[in-house]
Amino acid sequence: MTTTHEAAPVTTAPAALAVRDVTVRFAGLTALDSVSFTVEPGSVHAVIGPNGAGKSTTFNVLSGVYRATSGTVHLGTTELTGLAPHTIARLGVARTFQNLALPPHATVTDSLLLGRHRLTRAGFVASGLRLPSAAREARRHLERVREIAEFIGLEKELDRPAGALPYGQQKLVELGRALCMEPQVLLLDEPVAGMTADERRRTAAVVAGVRDSLGISIVLVEHDMGVVMRLADAVTVLDFGRRIAGGTPAEVQNDPAVVQAYLGAQE
Amino acid sequence: MSETTTTGTAAAPRPATPEGTALAARLRHPRTYLWAIGSVLLLAFPFYLDRFWLQAGLFAMAAAIGAIGLNLLTGATGQLSMGHAFFLAVGAYGYCVLAGESSTENGHELSGLGLPSWLAAVLAVLLAGAAGGLFSPIASRLRGAYLGIATLALIFIGQHVLFNAGSLTGGFNGRAVPPLSLFGFGFDDTEVIVAGVPFQSSEKLWYAALLALLLSGLFARGVLRGRPGRALNAIRDHRIAAGVMGVPVARYRAGVFVLSSMYAGLAGVLLALVFQRTVPEYFGMVLSLEYLAMIVIGGLGTVAGAVVGAAFVSLLPQLLTHYSDSLPLVSAPGTGGLAPGEASRYLYGAAVVAAVLFLPGGLTRLMKNSGEKK
Numbered sequence: 128m129t130t131t132h133e134a135a136p137v138t139t140a141p142a143a144l145a146v147r148d149v150t151v152r153f154a155g156l157t158a159l160d161s162v163s164f165t166v167e168p169g170s171v172h173a174v175i176g177p178n179g180a181g182k183s184t185t186f187n188v189l190s191g192v193y194r195a196t197s198g199t200v201h202l203g204t205t206e207l208t209g210l211a212p213h214t215i216a217r218l219g220v221a222r223t224f225q226n227l228a229l230p231p232h233a234t235v236t237d238s239l240l241l242g243r244h245r246l247t248r249a250g251f252v253a254s255g256l257r258l259p260s261a262a263r264e265a266r267r268h269l270e271r272v273r274e275i276a277e278f279i280g281l282e283k284e285l286d287r288p289a290g291a292l293p294y295g296q297q298k299l300v301e302l303g304r305a306l307c308m309e310p311q312v313l314l315l316d317e318p319v320a321g322m323t324a325d326e327r328r329r330t331a332a333v334v335a336g337v338r339d340s341l342g343i344s345i346v347l348v349e350h351d352m353g354v355v356m357r358l359a360d361a362v363t364v365l366d367f368g369r370r371i372a373g374g375t376p377a378e379v380q381n382d383p384a385v386v387q388a389y390l391g392a393q394e
Numbered sequence: 395m396s397e398t399t400t401t402g403t404a405a406a407p408r409p410a411t412p413e414g415t416a417l418a419a420r421l422r423h424p425r426t427y428l429w430a431i432g433s434v435l436l437l438a439f440p441f442y443l444d445r446f447w448l449q450a451g452l453f454a455m456a457a458a459i460g461a462i463g464l465n466l467l468t469g470a471t472g473q474l475s476m477g478h479a480f481f482l483a484v485g486a487y488g489y490c491v492l493a494g495e496s497s498t499e500n501g502h503e504l505s506g507l508g509l510p511s512w513l514a515a516v517l518a519v520l521l522a523g524a525a526g527g528l529f530s531p532i533a534s535r536l537r538g539a540y541l542g543i544a545t546l547a548l549i550f551i552g553q554h555v556l557f558n559a560g561s562l563t564g565g566f567n568g569r570a571v572p573p574l575s576l577f578g579f580g581f582d583d584t585e586v587i588v589a590g591v592p593f594q595s596s597e598k599l600w601y602a603a604l605l606a607l608l609l610s611g612l613f614a615r616g617v618l619r620g621r622p623g624r625a626l627n628a629i630r631d632h633r634i635a636a637g638v639m640g641v642p643v644a645r646y647r648a649g650v651f652v653l654s655s656m657y658a659g660l661a662g663v664l665l666a667l668v669f670q671r672t673v674p675e676y677f678g679m680v681l682s683l684e685y686l687a688m689i690v691i692g693g694l695g696t697v698a699g700a701v702v703g704a705a706f707v708s709l710l711p712q713l714l715t716h717y718s719d720s721l722p723l724v725s726a727p728g729t730g731g732l733a734p735g736e737a738s739r740y741l742y743g744a745a746v747v748a749a750v751l752f753l754p755g756g757l758t759r760l761m762k763n764s765g766e767k768k
Contacts, residue, residue, distance in 0.1 A: 190638050212637035221638075228635035230627055241624045245640035251653055254620030255613035261620060308640065 142203025143168050144189070144220075144312050144344060149198035149208075151184055151368075158184040161198065162370045164363040166312065171338050171345045173355045173376075176365035177388060182348040183225060185365070186314050189346070190222045191215040202312065217245050221310035223301040225317045225348075231290030235281060238289045238300055239272045242307025272307060279303045279333050295326030302333065312344045313337065319351050327354065334358055356380070364388065436604060440597040441589065448596040449668060450712045455603040456664035458704035461688040462614045462697055463657020468686065469694035470618055471650050472630030473533065474542030478685045480552040481522045481655040483677035485662025486571075488518035490672055491562055493572040502560045504569055511574045515663050522659020523652050530648035537633065537647075549679050556674030568673035571666040574602065581667065595670070603664055607701075610657060615697045617653070626650055627695070684708075691749045693756025702757045710745060714738030 144166040151159040159181045166172040174182050187193040189200060191212040200207040207215050221242070229238055247268055249261035276282045279299050284292060289300050298318060305313055318334065319327045331354050337343055338358075349355050355362065355376065362379040364372040366388040372379050379385055440448060460482060467473050493514035494506030509517070526533075529548065536544055556563045563569065573595060574581040581598045588597075617623055625646050628636035637643050666672050684707055692703020718738040753760055 192634055192638065211642070212634070213640050213642045216638055216640035224632075224635060228632040230631040233624075233627060233631075237624055240621075241628050241639055241641075244621065244625060247621050249621045251617055251622050251649060254622050255616045257612075257616045257620075265620065304639070 142311060143201075144346070145199075145201045146185075146189070147199045147201070149185075149188055149195045149200065151181075151188060151193060152196045158368050159188070159195075159365075160368040162363075162365065162368070163198075164370065164373060166344050166346055167361070168344055169338065169342045170360040171334070171347055171358050173347045173349060173359035173362045174365060175349065175352075175355060175362060175379075176371075179367070180365040180388075181368040182365060183316060184368075186222060186316050186346075186348060189215075189312075189314055190220060213245075216308065219309070219311035220314065221305035221308040221312070222314035223298070223305050223316055223318060225320065227294075227297050227301060229289045229297055229300060229304075232288050234286055235276065235289050235292070235300055235303075236269070236272060236285045239276060239285075239304050239307045240268065242304040243268045243272065245308055275303050275306050278336070279306070280329065293326075295322040295330070298322065298326075299330060299333070302330070306337065306341075310343060312346065314346045314348075316348050317350065318347070319349065319354055327351065331358060437601075440600045445594070445596050446716070448600055450709055452596060452599055452603050452668045453665070453712075454705045454708040455607045456661045456668060457685070457688065457708045458607055458701045459610050459664065460658050460661030461685055461692070461700035461704040462610055463654040463661070464685045465689045465692075465695060465697070465700040466614055466617065466626070466657070467650050467654035469689050469696070469699065470623060470630065471626040471647065472538055473647060473651070474539050474686075475545045475651075475654070476542050476679070476682045476686075477529075477545030477548030477552075478654075478658050479677045479679065479681035480545075480548040481526060481658030482662035482665065482681065483552050483556060483672075483674075484522040484525045484655075485518050485659030486666035486672045486677070487556070487563055487569075487662075488521040488659065489514050489663045489666055490569050490571055492517050492521075494569065495572075502564050502569075504564055505561050511572055512576050514572075515574060518663050519656050519659040522662065523656040526652040526655025527648075529655075530651050533651035534644035534648035546679075549682060553674065553678060556677065563672075563674060566674065568671055571670050571672060573670075574599070574667055576602075596668075599664075599667055603668075606660065606664065610660065611697045611701065614657075614700075618695070618697065622646070622649075630695075687746060689756075691746065691753075691756060693758035696758060699756050699758045706749070706757060707746075711738065711742050714741050 146165070147163050148161040149159055149163070150157065150161050162181070162185065164172070164174075174185055176182055184193060188195050189207070191207065191210055191214070195208050198208070202218060202220065205218060207218070207220070210218075233241075247264055249258075249264055252258075253261040273282065273285070276285055279302060281296065281299055281303060284296065284300075289297060292300065298321075302315070302318060305315075315334065319330050322330060334345065334347070335358060338345055345358075347355065347359060359376050362372075362374065362376050363370055364379055364382070364385050366384075371384045371388060372382040374382075439451065443451070460478065464475065464478050467475050489511075491505070492507050492509050493511040494504065495508045496506050497504050507514075529545075532544055533541055557566060579598075581595055581602060618626075625636065625641040628639060628641055629643055629646060633643060688703035688707045689700055690703070691706055692701065693699025715738045749757060
C-alpha cells in the first residue's frame with residue numbers, strides 16, 4: 128500500500144475476515160441462510176442487495192450484536208462468533224450505523240474520543256482524581272483525534288455538538304469515530320445514504336483514502352451503485368438472506384441472477 | 395477540554411485559546427467572579443447564620459453529594475434507581491454501628507464496634523459501595539426503567555431490616571449518632587469560640603461538609619469529563635453502539651452503580667451527623683423520589699445540576715415553611731383557613747411542576763442560557 132496521507136498505519140498486520148456458512152434465524156424467519164464470503168486484507172468488499180436481503184443482519188453478526196444460529200466468522204485465526212460486541216471491537220473491528228448512533232449533545236471531539244475507548248486505560252479512579260497518567264493519555268489521544276478530524280475534513284467542527292452538524296457531516300463523524308478505533312476491519316453501513324452529491328463525493332474520497340493510506344479492510348453496505356462500483360474490489364450480492372452472486376464489480380454487474388434480484392425476472 | 399463537554403448544551407464554538415491567554419479569558423468571564431463570591435459567602439455563613447439555617451444548608455450539602463451520585467447513575471448512564479435511599483441508610487447506619495459503642499438505648503441492646511469515627515465514616519462509605527457491589531450483578535443486566543423496578547426491592551428490604559434489626563439499628567426509634575472527630579478535633583456540641591462566634595457542631599460540620607461536597611463534586615466532574623464519562627453517556631444514548639465502540643456495557647453499569655452507592659453512603663454519613671439521630675422512617679421510598687426530583691429539576695447528567703437541584707429541593711420547603719406566616723391569604727393554624735404549613739407545601743409542589751414543565755433541561759440550563767445571551 129502506498130502511503131499518501133499523514134495518518135499513521137495500523138499497528139498489527141491486517142488479517143482476512145472470513146465468513147463461513149453463517150445462518151441467522153429469528154423465530155422461524157431466516158434472515159441469513161448459510162452465507163459465506165471472505166474479505167481480503169486491505170480490500171474494499173461491498174455487500175449489496177435489495178432491501179431486506181440481510182445486509183444489516185450480516186453487519187450485526189460481524190460486530191457481535193446478533194448471535195449467528197450457525198456458522199463462523201474468523202478474523203485471521205481468531206473466531207469472532209459468540210464474542211461480545213466490546214470484545215470484537217477490542218480485536219479491531221469497527222463499524223458505523225445505518226441510522227446515526229451519535230450522542231446529539233456531545234461535541235465532535237468527545238464523539239471521536241469515544242472511539243479511542245479501546246486504546247485508552249483511564250478508569251473511574253484515574254479520571255476522578257485527575258491523575259497525571261490520565262491527563263497525559265487524554266492529551267496524547269486528543270492529538271490523534273485532531274489528525275483524524277483533519278483526515279475526514281472536520282477539524283473546524285471539533286468543538287461543535289455533533290447533533291448540530293448537517294446530516295452528511297454527522298455521518299462523517301461516525302466514520303471518524305470508527306477510524307479513531309484504529310481498526311483492522313471497518314464495517315460501513317450505508318455511509319453515503321441521505322447525502323448530497325457533494326457530500327457523497329467527499330465521503331467516497333475519504334473511504335478511498337482510508338483504504339489506500341491505512342491499509343484497513345473495509346466491508347461496505349451501500350445502495351449507491353456508483354460508489355460501490357468505484358470503490359469496491361469485490362462484491363457479494365445477497366437476496367432474501369442468500370448469497371446469490373460474488374466477484375469483481377464488473378462480473379457482478381452482468382450476472383443474470385443479480386439483474387433478476389434487482390429488476391425482477393423477465394416473464 | 396471545553397466547558398460544554400458534559401453539560402450537553404449547544405454552545406457557540408469557541409476557538410482554542412493558547413495557554414497564556416486562558417487565564418486572561420477566565421478573568422474576563424463573569425462566572426469566575428460568581429464563583430469567588432459564592433465561595434466567600436459559603437465560607438462566611440457559619441459566622442452569621444443561626445443554627446436553623448446552618449442545619450438547612452448542611453442538609454442541602456449532604457443531599458447534593460447524594461444527588462451527584464444518583465446523577466452519575468441516572469443522569470449520565472440512564473440507569474434509573476429507586477434504591478438510593480437504601481444506600482443512604484447503609485451509610486448512615488453503617489457509621490453509627492462502626493463508630494458507636496455498645497450500649498442500651500430505648501430498651502434495645504445496641505451493638506457497636508467503637509472504631510475511631512473518621513475511620514468509621516470511611517468504612518461506612520466503603521460499606522455502601524460493597525452493598526452496591528452485591529447488587530451490581532443485577533444492575534449490570536437491567537437497563538433503564540427495569541433497573542428502577544428491581545431497585546424498589548432494596549427499599550422494602552431496607553425498611554424491613556431497619557425496623558427489625560434492633561441491635562444494629564435501634565428499631566423504630568433509631569439510634570444516636572456518635573459525633574465525628576478528626577485528629578482529636580471533635581465535631582460535637584462543645585463550644586469553640588472562633589472570632590467571637592461560638593462554634594457548635596453545625597458550624598464545625600459546615601466546613602467538613604463543604605470540603606466533602608467540593609471533593610466529591612470534583613471527582614464526579616473528572617469522571618464525567620474523562621473516558622468513563624464518555625462511555626457512560628454512550629451507554630445512555632446508544633447502548634448497542636457503545637458496545638460496538640468497545641465499551642463493556644455490563645461492567646460500566648456495575649461500576650457506576652457501585653460509585654453511585656458510595657456517594658449515597660457518604661451523603662448518609664453526613665445526614666446522620668447533621669441529624670445526630672438516625673430514624674428508619676426517613677430512608678423510605680419518598681427519599682428516593684426526592685433524589686430523583688433533585689436531578690431532574692437541577693439538570694440530568696451534570697454535577698452542577700445535581701447540586702442546584704439538591705439545594706432547590708431541600709431548601710425551598712424550609713424557606714417556605716420558615717416564612718409561611720408572611721405569605722398572603724394564610725390564616726393562623728387551626729382557624730379553618732389555609733394554614734401556613736399547607737400553603738408552603740402547595741407552593742413547593744407548584745414550583746416543582748413549573749421547573750419540570752418550563753425548564754426541561756433543568757435549572758442549570760436556565761443559567762446557561764442567560765449566560766449565553768450576553
